[in-house]
Amino acid sequence: MVLEYILKMNGTEHIFWIFYVINLILSAIAYQLGFAKKLPVLKNMIVYILLMIGTFVVTIFSTVMRMPTVECLVIIIFVLGIYRFRLHRERKNREDVQESSS
Structure with missing residues (x-):
């Protein structure tokens, strides 16, 4: 559905890189919502570099297949x-209950 819309709007010239950016942004949001922990800067950079590499592979599935x-x-x-x-x-409700019982 998204592929057809983007093809219709932009053509096929830069379709891989458009999907790469979309997949990268959505993957980073999903990572932040579900899996991210407080990490030192270097480890965080490594995680995002690996996310970029993985997103490249996912984009191949998205565009080619x-x-x-x-x-x-x-x-x-x-x-x-x-x-x-x-x-x-x-968590907020639990904190409110603890504060009211104290």
Whole structure:
């Protein structure tokens, strides 16, 4: 669905790099929502470099094999966002209960 839309809007000249940037941004958001921990700067850079390399491979699947990776990443971000929101709300409610019982 996204592939056809981008092809229609931009043509085929830079389709791989357009999808690479989209996949990289969505992968970084998914990483931040679901898996990121506080790391030192050098380790964080290594993680993002490896994310860039992995995204290159994922982009090959997305453009050459026409797999719906962008759509899957959007769904992953949506689910992780809901999870984080509910976790935040639950922690806040737990803190409020502890404060009121003290």
